[in-house]
Every structure is written in structure tokens, then in C-alpha cells.
Amino acid sequence: MKKQRPVNLDLNTIKFPPSAITSILHRVTGVAMFFALLFVIWAWAVSLGSADDFKYVQSLMEGVIGKIIAIGTLSALTYHILGGIRHGIMDLGYWEELESGNTSAKVTIGLWVVLTVVMGVVLW
Numbered sequence: 103m104k105k106q107r108p109v110n111l112d113l114n115t116i117k118f119p120p121s122a123i124t125s126i127l128h129r130v131t132g133v134a135m136f137f138a139l140l141f142v143i144w145a146w147a148v149s150l151g152s153a154d155d156f157k158y159v160q161s162l163m164e165g166v167i168g169k170i171i172a173i174g175t176l177s178a179l180t181y182h183i184l185g186g187i188r189h190g191i192m193d194l195g196y197w198e199e200l201e202s203g204n205t206s207a208k209v210t211i212g213l214w215v216v217l218t219v220v221m222g223v224v225l226w
């Protein structure tokens with residue numbers, strides 16, 4: 103076996119292309135939504151118990167943690183839908199080349215960041 107095989111253990115020199123980052127984010131936001139849904143279903147069920155229970159959930163959602171959960175959940179959903187639409191367009195045969203795929207990935211991430219900031223400002 104060749105002794106002088108190329109080795110690259112310097113993680114700082116390894117860079118993910120934008121399309122890889124969108125792919126990872128799609129899975130991360132999908133899993134995040136699964137867990138967020140557990141909270142959403144719990145809050146929904148509790149809020150239907152009585153008028154007091156409703157007020158309890160309302161005050162929870164008006165607090166800092168409630169707002170972070172709401173903005174985080176909507177942000178994950180927004181990314182997942184944007185990524186899902188990008189996937190649908192790729193399924194139709196567009197944006198499959200290296201350059202267009204990376205451009206659509208950058209646009210997806212950019213749109214997501216802008217929409218998250220807008221949602222954050224509106225919901226805070």
C-alpha cells in the first residue's frame with residue numbers, strides 16, 4: 103500500500119457547500135418541528151381545559167420562553183417549507199446543476215433569515 107496517501111485532518115480546511123448546509127438544515131428543522139409539535143399539542147390540549155387553563159397557556163406564550171418557542175417553531179417551519187419548495191422545484195428538474203443548486207441554496211437560507219427576523223420583530 104502507498105505510504106504517502108493524502109490525509110486531511112484539519113477540519114478548518116473542510117467547507118460545506120451551501121447545498122449541503124440547506125440539506126442538513128432541512129433535517130434539523132424537520133426534527134425540531136417534531137419536538138415543537140409535542141409542545142404545541144400539549145399547550146393546545148391544556149388551553150381547552152377551562153378558562154383559567156386558557157389564561158395560563160396565554161400567559162406562558164406571552165413570556166420570554168413562550169415567545170422564543172413560538173418564534174423558533176415558526177422559524178423551523180418557515181425553513182422547512184422553503185426547503186420543501188426548493189426540493190419540489192428540483193424534483194421538476196431545475197436547479198440540479200452545481201451552480202444553480204448552490205445559488206438556490208443561498209437564496210433559501212437568505213430568505214429564511216429575513217423571514218425569521220421579520221417574524222421575530224412582529225411576534226416579540
Ligand code: HEM
Nearest residue numbers: 125128129132133135136139182183184185186187189190
Ligand atoms: C410538522 C410538519 C413536518 C415535519 C414534522 C417534518 C419532518 C421532516 C423530517 C424529520 C425530515 C427529514 C427526513 C430525513 O432526512 O430522513 C423531513 C424531510 C422532508 N420534508 Fe418535512 N416535515 C414537515 C412538513 C413538511 C412540509 C410542509 C414540507 C413541504 C413544504 C416538507 C417537505 C419535506 C421534504 C421535501 C423532505 C425531504 C428532504 C430531503 O430529501 O432531503 N415537510 N421532514
